Amino acid sequence: MKLTKTAAAAALLPALLFATAAWAGKADDTVSIAFAKELEHVDPYFNTAREGVLLGNAAWDGLLYRDPATGEYVGNLATSWTWVDSTTLDLTLREGVKFHNGEAFDADDVVYTLNFTVDPKNGAKNKVATGWIKQAEKIDQFKVRIITNGPFPAALEYLAGPVIIHPDEYYKAVGPAGVATKPIGTGPYKFENVEPGRHFVLKRNEDYFAAAKPKAKVGTIDIRTIPDINTQMAELFNGTIDLVWQVPSDQAEKMNGRDSFQVINAPTMRVGYLSLDAAGRSGDKNPMTDVKVRQAIYHAINREGIVEALMKGTTEVINSACSPSQFGCDTAVATYAYDPAKAKALLAEAGYPDGFEIELYAYRDRPLAEAMIGMLAEIGIKANLNYMQYAALREKRIKEGAPISFLTWGSNSIADVSAITSEFFTMGGEDDARDKSLSDLLEKADSSIDPAERKTLYTQALSVIADKAYWVPLWNYSTNYVMSGDISFTPTPDELVRFYEIGWK
Amino acid sequence: MLKFVLTKIGMAALVALTVSFISFILLFMAGDPAIAIAGEGASGEVIAAIRSQYGFDRPLLVQYVDWLMRALSGDFGMSYYFKAPVSGMIAERLPVTMTIGFLGMSFALLLAIPMGVLAAAFPNTLIDRLALGIAVVGQAIPSFWFGLILIVVFSVNLGWVPASGTRQWTGYVLPMIVLGYYATPAIMRLTRAGMLEVLSADYIRTARAKGIKPRRVLFKHALRNAIIPVVSLAAVQLGFMFGGSVVVETIFALHGAGYLAWESISRNDLPTMQALILIFAMFYIAFTFLADVLNAWLDPRLRTV
Numbered sequence: 001m002k003l004t005k006t007a008a009a010a011a012l013l014p015a016l017l018f019a020t021a022a023w024a025g026k027a028d029d030t031v032s033i034a035f036a037k038e039l040e041h042v043d044p045y046f047n048t049a050r051e052g053v054l055l056g057n058a059a060w061d062g063l064l065y066r067d068p069a070t071g072e073y074v075g076n077l078a079t080s081w082t083w084v085d086s087t088t089l090d091l092t093l094r095e096g097v098k099f100h101n102g103e104a105f106d107a108d109d110v111v112y113t114l115n116f117t118v119d120p121k122n123g124a125k126n127k128v129a130t131g132w133i134k135q136a137e138k139i140d141q142f143k144v145r146i147i148t149n150g151p152f153p154a155a156l157e158y159l160a161g162p163v164i165i166h167p168d169e170y171y172k173a174v175g176p177a178g179v180a181t182k183p184i185g186t187g188p189y190k191f192e193n194v195e196p197g198r199h200f201v202l203k204r205n206e207d208y209f210a211a212a213k214p215k216a217k218v219g220t221i222d223i224r225t226i227p228d229i230n231t232q233m234a235e236l237f238n239g240t241i242d243l244v245w246q247v248p249s250d251q252a253e254k255m256n257g258r259d260s261f262q263v264i265n266a267p268t269m270r271v272g273y274l275s276l277d278a279a280g281r282s283g284d285k286n287p288m289t290d291v292k293v294r295q296a297i298y299h300a301i302n303r304e305g306i307v308e309a310l311m312k313g314t315t316e317v318i319n320s321a322c323s324p325s326q327f328g329c330d331t332a333v334a335t336y337a338y339d340p341a342k343a344k345a346l347l348a349e350a351g352y353p354d355g356f357e358i359e360l361y362a363y364r365d366r367p368l369a370e371a372m373i374g375m376l377a378e379i380g381i382k383a384n385l386n387y388m389q390y391a392a393l394r395e396k397r398i399k400e401g402a403p404i405s406f407l408t409w410g411s412n413s414i415a416d417v418s419a420i421t422s423e424f425f426t427m428g429g430e431d432d433a434r435d436k437s438l439s440d441l442l443e444k445a446d447s448s449i450d451p452a453e454r455k456t457l458y459t460q461a462l463s464v465i466a467d468k469a470y471w472v473p474l475w476n477y478s479t480n481y482v483m484s485g486d487i488s489f490t491p492t493p494d495e496l497v498r499f500y501e502i503g504w505k
Numbered sequence: 506m507l508k509f510v511l512t513k514i515g516m517a518a519l520v521a522l523t524v525s526f527i528s529f530i531l532l533f534m535a536g537d538p539a540i541a542i543a544g545e546g547a548s549g550e551v552i553a554a555i556r557s558q559y560g561f562d563r564p565l566l567v568q569y570v571d572w573l574m575r576a577l578s579g580d581f582g583m584s585y586y587f588k589a590p591v592s593g594m595i596a597e598r599l600p601v602t603m604t605i606g607f608l609g610m611s612f613a614l615l616l617a618i619p620m621g622v623l624a625a626a627f628p629n630t631l632i633d634r635l636a637l638g639i640a641v642v643g644q645a646i647p648s649f650w651f652g653l654i655l656i657v658v659f660s661v662n663l664g665w666v667p668a669s670g671t672r673q674w675t676g677y678v679l680p681m682i683v684l685g686y687y688a689t690p691a692i693m694r695l696t697r698a699g700m701l702e703v704l705s706a707d708y709i710r711t712a713r714a715k716g717i718k719p720r721r722v723l724f725k726h727a728l729r730n731a732i733i734p735v736v737s738l739a740a741v742q743l744g745f746m747f748g749g750s751v752v753v754e755t756i757f758a759l760h761g762a763g764y765l766a767w768e769s770i771s772r773n774d775l776p777t778m779q780a781l782i783l784i785f786a787m788f789y790i791a792f793t794f795l796a797d798v799l800n801a802w803l804d805p806r807l808r809t810v
Contacts, residue, residue, distance in 0.1 A: 038760070038764075040586050040587045040588070041589075046588055120554065123588065125588070176588065177589070180589065196587075196589070197587070197760065224670060224758065225758060226670075227755045227758060227764070228649075228669075228755050228756045230653050230656075231668055231669045231757065231758060234653075234657065234660055234661050235668050235669060238660060238661060238664070238668055240667065240668070389771060391541045391771075391773050392536055392773075394540065395537050395540045398540065398549075428549075429549055
């Protein structure tokens with residue numbers, strides 16, 4: 001008797017478990033998405049994560065919007081804008097827009113949001129987003145003026161990207177801590193449930209004004225944080241996750257062989273590069289201070305070979321110190337083809353016929369770093385790999401520099417060269433070149449509001465970087481999207497997953 | 506007994522203080538928190554401003570005493586990374602870790618003690634070898650691999666449990682097995698050794714001679730004595746489990762204290778790291794203390810300090 005009871009329970013158990021499992025999907029109009037990283041704070045001004053940019057775009061709106069198909073700026077919360085002078089931008093705002101809590105949108109929201117995030121005592125973390133703004137002023141109920149810290153032609157790109165608008169009355173009442181669990185925006189999705197860092201449920205905003213961005217296609221977006229890529233794949237197999245990205249290429253290839261999944265590879269704005277210590281901050285006798293040695297290193301790296309063998313997808317070799325998709329990124333600069341013999345000759349000319357030993361620092365993509373170390377060994381350079389956490393490497397580089405660093409930069413998704421080239425060659429902490437004339441050139445380009453002039457100046461600057469081989473530009477990074485078969489979604493090259501564009505087949 | 510307990514409490518407090526001081530100094534030596542807070546692409550002025558805003562330019566000892574005073578009143582400060590009160594974050598995440606810790610420990614004990622008893626009852630037989638084999642495998646399999654295999658079998662193929670998360674209670678089953686299985690070998694070996702020693706004692710021979718049933722001898726007379734060292738081992742291991750397993754919490758997306766510790770380490774989030782180290786150390790100290798007291802209560806010979 002006892003035995004049969006146990007057996008019955010054992011037989012029933014799986015059925016019971018099945019009953020409790022929630023099957024999301026097309027039937028209940030819910031797309032489940034996995035984030036690999038725990039988002040530190042849902043307010044876009046209080047995180048620096050890509051996941052935060054995606055949520056910012058889904059639940060909030062910017063003043064402008066950049067159409068990913070044409071690259072043109074169109075009005076979003078603003079309807080028109082004019083530069084009064086090189087540091088003053090006037091915007092006319094859209095009327096009749098309402099926040100998710102019913103609060104009406106007007107100039108007060110814009111002025112409050114911008115001035116709140118600019119004020120350092122409020123501790124906003126995303127300094128890049130609004131660091132260029134000096135202050136915002138209300139002209140009338142639907143007109144605002146933004147004053148910049150010096151001429152800043154990339155302003156429109158920022159207003160179309162990370163700069164989103166909060167409702168002032170609500171934000172004043174609850175502060176960033178309240179927003180962390182109950183965020184309110186104007187966007188195509190509204191937050192229904194927020195468990196900070198681990199679970200977000202977005203519901204379609206039925207009243208969305210849909211001027212630049214369309215209304216959402218799918219009713220519910222359910223986002224869970226699943227750090228482990230293998231667990232993400234298991235959830236995909238179970239049908240409990242419908243969309244993930246940043247899937248390593250070996251995993252993506254395996255999934256591609258299965259009919260029930262779609263795998264799409266799309267480029268991103270992130271680029272990889274070797275930064276060489278031309279200024280000699282890591283030691284005066286550093287061989288990197290010699291331009292011939294830097295050119296030799298450039299000649300020694302078989303970039304095409306690494307991309308073909310190790311990176312796959314839509315990754316391509318880049319030649320200038322920026323992402324080709326960015327404004328001002330001239331790709332017609334000097335390059336140094338893979339040529340070990342020539343590299344050896346250059347080393348000998350520089351006085352290192354037998355090569356030398358040097359420290360190479362990296363924080364990600366260990367196999368790629370090791371491949372490059374092997375190539376350097378072929379021309380007699382013995383590079384020792386120092387693999388560190390990003391924060392630690394960054395600190396070391398700011399304090400004392402490093403002879404060779406293998407780094408990557410995603411430009412915070414800003415499609416403008418000022419977000420990368422000017423970031424690293426204007427005498428900042430991570431500037432390994434410390435080239436005054438180059439820095440002046442870039443600062444002039446950053447502050448000009450004439451696009452043609454900017455382009456010319458950036459081309460000059462990128463040519464100097466290439467001629468002096470301050471960097472070895474390597475490749476852009478691509479990302480793999482794995483989706484269940486019934487999802488319809490086309491990834492864009494800016495790696496910005498627009499949740500409202502996700503639909504069903 | 507009272508003197509014994511008081512001495513142990515005093516020592517535990519001293520250990521906790523030492524741990525907090527050493528970890529505070531080490532964390533500050535490991536990296537400049539101002540650069541970590543400033544984040545990607547911050548300028549030198551911003552970093553300098555943060556340094557003075559957070560008071561990192563004060564002498565280390567002053568910063569420590571300041572932290573300690575607030576920590577004693579339960580205020581662990583604000584997380585640099587999450588921008589939320591540390592005590593709130595830990596209070597939110599510790600229950601998950603403690604739940605799988607308790608479950609894992611129960612699983613380990615339920616598996617290890619019967620296996621240890623069986624192995625000792627039939628030493629050097631197939632049963633003994635089998636128990637040993639199961640235990641050794643538990644020690645040898647890396648938990649990230651074991652966890653994935655369990656997910657593939659029980660979630661993907663059989664569909665009995667979710668692959669990750671704890672939205673349903675069944676989400677706790679696989680983490681419990683992975684965590685518990687890892688603790689099994691030591692407990693099982695200790696049970697077996699203790700049982701073998703006790704079974705050769707005179708009073709067991711007497712019990713058997715009196716004609717008491719073998720099962721009763723085994724569980725009633727022998728196990729009660731053999732289990733004493735297991736109690737202290739289990740207590741220490743439970744303290745260890747409460748520290749959270751980064752691997753298990755990552756694989757099963759559990760968002761417990763172990764995962765929080767890992768996140769705060771990789772972000773150089775000092776207040777969170779400092780608070781977690783102290784709390785983990787306290788668990789360890791508390792359980793070791795409990796084990797000491799428990800053993801002293803069970804065995805008066807141990808009551809000398």
